[in-house]
Amino acid sequence: MAVNSANGSRFSIGTTLACANLTDYQSDVYTAVGEVEDLGEFGDESAEIVFTSLSDGRVRKFKGPRNAGTVNVTCGDDPNNSGQDAMVVAEASTLDYNFRIEFNDAPTISGTPSVHYFSGKVMSKKYNVGNASNIIKRMFAVGINSAVFSVDAS
DSSP: OOOOOSTTOEEEEOOOOOOOSHHHHHHSOOEEOSSEEEOOOOOOEEEEEEEEOTTTOOEEEEEEEEEOOEEEEEEEOOTTOHHHHHHHHHHTOSSOEEEEEEOSOOSSTTSOOOEEEEEEEEEEEEEEOOSTTSOOEEEEEEEEOSOOEEEOOO
8 A cells, every 4th residue: 555544643752952864863862742633744845936037027936945844733632741741841942852753654564664853943832622522632833943854664
């Protein structure tokens, strides 16, 4: 099967260890954030730079700076979860933290899943209460400030 479900994916927060490469990220210590419901999207996107030539009236597009985005992490609020506690602490800090996302996409039972590492700031820690039929949720936004280092499933 070439596609996979997000079911079984994991999100973890690391330390403020400065990481310059994949080996640095892999050496960090991570704490799993519990009760994650949704991880949104992440990954590089280039800013569009446009130029219009007077002589031919054509708009030309160029690739500008790369932005890996913001990961919007939705969790069922668990005040006893150490990963959610670490996210709250990180939001109060101005430092970059390391993060790890593991997909549940190992190609065989004995295989390993793909893993994605990056650094960023926890920008928010909002509650989403909703109505009487909802689970109280925590909404964390992680602004990515590094490249995303990925290890393919094998």
